[in-house]
Amino acid sequence: MPEHKHEHEKKTFWVVLLTAVTMVVEIIFGLITNSMALLADGIHMGSHVLAIGLSWIAYIVVRKVSKNEKFKGNSDKILSLSGYSSGLMLLLFAFVIMVEAVERFFNPVDIIYREAIFVAIIGLMVNIASAFLLHHDHEHSDHNIRAAYLHVIADALTSLSAILGLTAAMIWDIPFIDTIAAIVSSLVIVRWSVGLLKDSGKALLDMKNARAEHEHHHH
Structure with a gap:
């Protein structure tokens, strides 16, 4: 097992833990303060907990599989497969945000701004820590x-x-800015997830190797 994969496994584990804890806190506070924003953020975090959890499990599977002589496949494909599935989740996540934003646009809700902002900041801190x-x-x-x-x-x-x-x-006092911001970020996420799906899809279909061999024969 290469060292960096083991590192990746440990890192993803910590991120799953961190994200899950934040999610629980946000959902609890969302229920207490009756804030839709918090609740929604907590539920969004849940979708990331699932996706990052999937990544973490993929590393464990690779580690177990690489010890197993019976496994003849390419264990790196597991990582591509997990990345691909995760990319699909990301795409779904972006659409959910868009739908929510549009709904919010037509039915504006009264937001308890201060605590909603406070929790969004906590969420952001957790994500920045996870990104590092x-x-x-x-x-x-x-x-x-x-x-x-x-x-x-x-x-x-x-x-x-x-x-x-x-x-x-x-x-x-312009509530629709929130909607615009949400739609812009979901478009960015769509772009990322499509890129990820393309790259991991190519790896799954061995498209890179095909091109390399093709050039190899010509030279």
Whole structure:
């Protein structure tokens, strides 16, 4: 088992833990303070907990499989497969945000701004910490760690857009800024997830190897 994969496994574990704890806190406070924003943020975090959890499990599977002589496949494909699945989740996540934003646009809710902003900031801090944890050398990158990283960054982006949107709405009383911010961040997330799906999909279909061999024959 290469050292960096083991590192990745430990890192993803910590991020799963951190994200899960934050999610629970947000959901509890969301219920107590009756804040939809908190509840929604907590539920979003839940989708990332699942995705990053998937990445973490993928590393465990690779570690177990690489010890097993019976396994003849390419264990790195497990990481690509996990990254691909995670990319699909990310895409779904982006659409959920869009739908929510549009609904919010047509049915504005009364927001208790201060605590909503406060929690969004906590969420952002957790995501920034997670992003630092998951930051990896480019040469040691794989689709799996990239997927986990993108989920964390996507979450940070939505937290940030929530903070900006809420603050603007609070100061200038323009509630729809929140909607615009949310839609912009979901479009960015769509772009990331499509990139991830393309790259991990290519790896799963061995498309890179095919091209390399093709050139090899010609020379």
